[in-house]
Amino acid sequence: MLDYVGLEADLGQEERMIRDTAREFVDENVAPDIGSHFENGTFPEELITEMGELGFYAPNLEGYGLPGVSETAYGLLMQELEAGDSGIRSMASVQGALVMYPIHAFGSEEQKERWLPDLANGEKIGCFGLTEPEHGSNPAGMETRAERASGHAGDEYVLSGSKTWITNSPIADVAVVWARDTSAEGSPVRGFLVETDKEGVSTNEIDEKLSMRASVTGEIGLSNVRVPESAVLPGVEGMKGPLSCLTQARYGITWGAAGAARDCFETARDYATDREQFDTPIASFQLQQGKLAEMATAITTAQLLSHRLADLKERGDLRPQQVSMAKYNNVSMARDQARVAREMLGGNGITTDYSPMRHLANMETVYTYEGTHDIHSLILGQDLTGFSAFE
Numbered sequence: 502m503l504d505y506v507g508l509e510a511d512l513g514q515e516e517r518m519i520r521d522t523a524r525e526f527v528d529e530n531v532a533p534d535i536g537s538h539f540e541n542g543t544f545p546e547e548l549i550t551e552m553g554e555l556g557f558y559a560p561n562l563e564g565y566g567l568p569g570v571s572e573t574a575y576g577l578l579m580q581e582l583e584a585g586d587s588g589i590r591s592m593a594s595v596q597g598a599l600v601m602y603p604i605h606a607f608g609s610e611e612q613k614e615r616w617l618p619d620l621a622n623g624e625k626i627g628c629f630g631l632t633e634p635e636h637g638s639n640p641a642g643m644e645t646r647a648e649r650a651s652g653h654a655g656d657e658y659v660l661s662g663s664k665t666w667i668t669n670s671p672i673a674d675v676a677v678v679w680a681r682d683t684s685a686e687g688s689p690v691r692g693f694l695v696e697t698d699k700e701g702v703s704t705n706e707i708d709e710k711l712s713m714r715a716s717v718t719g720e721i722g723l724s725n726v727r728v729p730e731s732a733v734l735p736g737v738e739g740m741k742g743p744l745s746c747l748t749q750a751r752y753g754i755t756w757g758a759a760g761a762a763r764d765c766f767e768t769a770r771d772y773a774t775d776r777e778q779f780d781t782p783i784a785s786f787q788l789q790q791g792k793l794a795e796m797a798t799a800i801t802t803a804q805l806l807s808h809r810l811a812d813l814k815e816r817g818d819l820r821p822q823q824v825s826m827a828k829y830n831n832v833s834m835a836r837d838q839a840r841v842a843r844e845m846l847g848g849n850g851i852t853t854d855y856s857p858m859r860h861l862a863n864m865e866t867v868y869t870y871e872g873t874h875d876i877h878s879l880i881l882g883q884d885l886t887g888f889s890a891f892e
C-alpha cells in the first residue's frame with residue numbers, strides 16, 4: 502500500500518492493530534460485494550453490528566465502554582474504511598462523529614448511559630439532522646422550530662420542520678435534530694435526541710442518487726413531534742453545537758479521502774502493470790508513469806496533512822480552519838486522482854468491476870457534504886484575511 506515517506510514506521514502497536522483490523526474487514530467483507538451494492542443502491546446493513554463489534558464507532562472517545570484510541574488510530578480507521586467505499590466510512594463517521602460525539606460532549610449523564618453503549622456496538626443507529634431543503638451551506642438559517650409546551654409527563658418540546666440529505670435517516674433509531682428553541686430568548690439552536698418511531702416523524706428515503714449509492718440517505722419530517730425536556734442536549738447552545746460535530750467528522754473525512762485515492766492508485770498501478778498494449782505493459786509508457794507519479798505525490802501530501810492534524814488534535818491544538826484546509830485539499834485531490842485512475846483503466850474503468858469510477862462518483866458527495874469545497878475555501882479566506890465573504 503502506498504506509504505511513500507514511511508509514515509507507517511512511526512505507528513504504535515495499537516494503531517497498527519486498528520489499521521490491520523479495518524483493512525482485513527474491508528478486504529473480506531466490503532470489497533467482494535460493494536460493487537453490486539453500489540449498482541443496486543443498497544447499504545450492506547449486515548455489516549452495521551459487525552462494525553460495532555470491531556469497535557469502529559467513535560473509538561477515539563473515552564468512557565461508557567469506549568477505548569479512547571489515538572487520533573491517528575481513528576484516522577487510519579477512516580482511511581481504511583473509505584479505501585473500501587465512502588458509504589462505509591460515512592456509516593462510521595455519522596454514527597461516531599455526528600451522533601456519539603455530541604451525546605458524549607453535550608449530553609446528560611442519563612443520555613450518555615442510555616445511548617452510547619448501544620450506538621457503539623451498532624445495536625442502535627443514529628443520524629444527524631442539520632441540512633434543510635432551503636438551508637444547506639448556511640445551516641444557521643434553519644427553520645426547524647422547537648417550542649416549549651406542557652404535556653402529560655411535564656415539560657415538553659414540540660418540534661416542527663424538515664431536514665433533508667440525512668445519511669441513515671431511514672434506518673436510524675435516533676436522530677440528533679438541530680432546531681431553534683423559539684421559547685428561549687434569541688431562539689438559540691439546540692440539539693434534540695429524537696427517536697424516529699415518535700408520532701409525527703417521517704424518514705423518506707432519497708433514492709435517485711448517482712453518487713454515494715452504497716449509503717442510505719433520506720429526509721426527516723417533523724410534524725408537531727412531542728419530545729420530553731430530557732431529549733435536549735443540555736451542554737450546548739447555538740451553532741457551535743452542530744459545527745463542533747462537523748469538525749470531528751471532517752477530520753475523519755480528510756483521512757478517508759486519502760484512503761479512497763490510495764485505493765484508486767493501487768488499482769491503476771496494478772492494472773497498468775498487467776495490461777499490455779503495443780506488446781508492452783502500459784505501465785512502461787511515460788504518459789502512464791507521469792500519471793502514477795502525480796497520483797502518488799498528491800496522495801502522499803494528503804496523508805502528511807492528515808497525520809499532522811492528528812498530532813494537533815491529540816494535543817488539543819487543532820483549529821477548525823486547519824481541518825477545513827485538509828478537507829479542501831484532500832477531497833479535491835481524491836476527486837481529481839480518481840478520475841485519472843479511471844482513465845488509466847480504459848473501458849474497464851467505467852464498470853463496477855474496478856473501484857475508481859465508484860470512488861469518483863462518491864467523491865462528488867464528499868466534495869459537497871460536510872461543507873462544500875467552496876465553503877471551505879471561504880473559511881480559509883476569512884482566516885487568512887480577517888474578512889468574512891459568507892457570513
Ligand SMILES: Cc1cc2nc3c(=O)[nH]c(=O)nc-3n(C[C@H](O)[C@H](O)[C@H](O)COP(=O)(O)OP(=O)(O)OC[C@H]3O[C@@H](n4cnc5c(N)ncnc54)[C@H](O)[C@@H]3O)c2cc1C
Pocket residue numbers: 595629630631632636637638639665666667668669713718866869870871872873874875876879890891
Ligand atoms: C449523500 C449526502 C449525504 C449527506 N448527509 C448529511 C447528513 O447526514 N446530515 C446533514 O445535515 N446533511 C447531510 N448532507 C447535506 C450536505 O451537507 C449539503 O448538501 C451541503 O451542506 C450543501 O448544501 P446544499 O446541497 O443545500 O447546497 P447549497 O448550499 O445550495 O450550495 C449550492 C452551491 O452553491 C455554493 N455556495 C453556497 N453558498 C455560497 C457562498 N456563500 N459563496 C460561494 N458559493 C456558495 C455551494 O458551494 C454549492 O456549490 C448530505 C449530502 C449528501 C449529498
